[in-house]
Amino acid sequence: MAKITNVRTDLYRVPLATRLSDSTHGDMDDFELIVVRVTDADGATGMGYTYTVNAGGHAVARMVDPYLSDVLVGEDADRIEALWQKMWWHLHYAGRGGHVTSAISAVDIALWDLKGRRLGQPLWRVFGGFDPQVPVYAGGIDLQFSVPQLLAQADAFQEQGFRAIKMKVGRDELRDDIMRVAAMREHLGDGFPLMVDANMRWSADRAIAAARELRAFDLVWLEEPVIPDDLPGQARVLASGGLPVAAGENLHTLYEFRAAIDAGAVTYPEPDVSNCGGMTVFRKIGSLAEAHNLPVTSHGVHDLTVHCLAAAPNRTYMEAHGFSLEPYLAETMPIVDGSVTAPERPGHGLDLDFEKLAALRV
Incomplete structure (x- = not known):
C-alpha cells in the first residue's frame, strides 16, 4: 500500500x-x-x-x-x-x-x-494505450489582434508545426468577425482546418445568425456560442446554425456533459482535465462521448491532456493553449507536422522548474 x-x-x-x-x-x-x-x-x-x-x-x-x-x-x-x-x-x-x-x-x-x-509507465499506457500520436491545434486567444497580427500569428503557428488553428470571434459587430474569419481563410487556403471560438458571447438567435454566415468558411467547429447554462439554446444553434459545435471548458462535472449530450447541444465534447475532475473524469467523459458516437476534443493544459487523448479511440484534435508552461518545464512536447507524441517518461512526464x-x- x-x-x-x-x-x-x-x-x-x-x-x-x-x-x-x-x-x-x-x-x-x-x-x-x-x-x-x-x-x-x-x-x-x-x-x-x-x-x-x-x-x-x-x-x-x-x-x-x-x-x-x-x-x-x-x-x-x-x-x-x-x-x-x-x-x-x-x-x-x-x-x-x-x-x-x-x-x-x-x-x-x-x-x-x-x-x-x-x-x-507513462499514463497513456496505464490508461490502455490507443495511439501516442495525437493531432493538435493552436488555440489563439486573439480577439483584439489586428488582422495583420492575426495573420502573422497564423504564420508563426505553422512554423511551430501546427496544421490546425483556432481563432476568436465575438466582437461587437458581427461584420468584423466575418471579415476577420474571411481574411484567415484566404490566408490559410482551402482545406486548412480552422475553428472559431465565441467564448459564450452570443444569445442563441445571434449565434444562429453568426453560424449561418460563418458556414461559408468551411470551419471545423464553432466553439461555445452561448453560455453553458443555455443548453436548449445551444441545441438550437447546433440544429439551425449549420456548423458543428464544440463546448465543455465551462462544464465542470460528468453530469453536466451528460446533460449537454442528452440535449443534443454538442458535437465535440471539450473537457478541460484541470477543471472537470481530473484524469479520472476526463476519461469518463471520453467514454460517454464514445458511447454516443461523438469525437472528444480538449481544452487547455495540453501537456497533461495528451495522455488522456492518446488512450481514447474517439479522440480528435487536442488544443495547445495560450496559457503555456513551456518556460517552466524541463522537457516539452515537440509539434511535428500537426501532431504531438505522448511521452514515454513515467507518469505524465512533466517536471516543473x-x-x-x-x-x-x-
Whole structure:
C-alpha cells in the first residue's frame, strides 16, 4: 500500500509573453497556477496542477489545503477512484463544480502521476494505450489582434508545426468577425482546418445568425456560442446554425456533459482535465462521448491532456493553449507536422522548474 504522507499546495501568478484577449474575459496578462504535490511513504511524489483566469486561485488552493489534504493523508494513494469519491463527497455541499472540481482535478492528476511513476509507465499506457500520436491545434486567444497580427500569428503557428488553428470571434459587430474569419481563410487556403471560438458571447438567435454566415468558411467547429447554462439554446444553434459545435471548458462535472449530450447541444465534447475532475473524469467523459458516437476534443493544459487523448479511440484534435508552461518545464512536447507524441517518461512526464517558479509564488 502506497500511503499518502503529505499534500503540498503552491499558488503562482504566471505572466504571459503576449497580452491575450477574448470576448468575455477581456485582456489577460497573466494566469494563476495552483500546483499540488502528493508524496507517499516511500518518498515518491506525483504532481498535478490547475489554473484560473483573472481570479479565484486562492479559493482553489484553500480547497486543497486544508480541506482535501486533511482527508487524503494516511490513505492508500493507489485507490484513486475511491479517493476521488471521498474528495467529491467531502466538498459536495461546497460546490459540486467550479473551484471544487478544479481543486479535485489538481489532486487527481497528482495521484495518477504518482501511480505512473511508481509503475515506471507513462499514463497513456496505464490508461490502455490507443495511439501516442495525437493531432493538435493552436488555440489563439486573439480577439483584439489586428488582422495583420492575426495573420502573422497564423504564420508563426505553422512554423511551430501546427496544421490546425483556432481563432476568436465575438466582437461587437458581427461584420468584423466575418471579415476577420474571411481574411484567415484566404490566408490559410482551402482545406486548412480552422475553428472559431465565441467564448459564450452570443444569445442563441445571434449565434444562429453568426453560424449561418460563418458556414461559408468551411470551419471545423464553432466553439461555445452561448453560455453553458443555455443548453436548449445551444441545441438550437447546433440544429439551425449549420456548423458543428464544440463546448465543455465551462462544464465542470460528468453530469453536466451528460446533460449537454442528452440535449443534443454538442458535437465535440471539450473537457478541460484541470477543471472537470481530473484524469479520472476526463476519461469518463471520453467514454460517454464514445458511447454516443461523438469525437472528444480538449481544452487547455495540453501537456497533461495528451495522455488522456492518446488512450481514447474517439479522440480528435487536442488544443495547445495560450496559457503555456513551456518556460517552466524541463522537457516539452515537440509539434511535428500537426501532431504531438505522448511521452514515454513515467507518469505524465512533466517536471516543473520550481526554482524558476519561486519568484512567481503568491
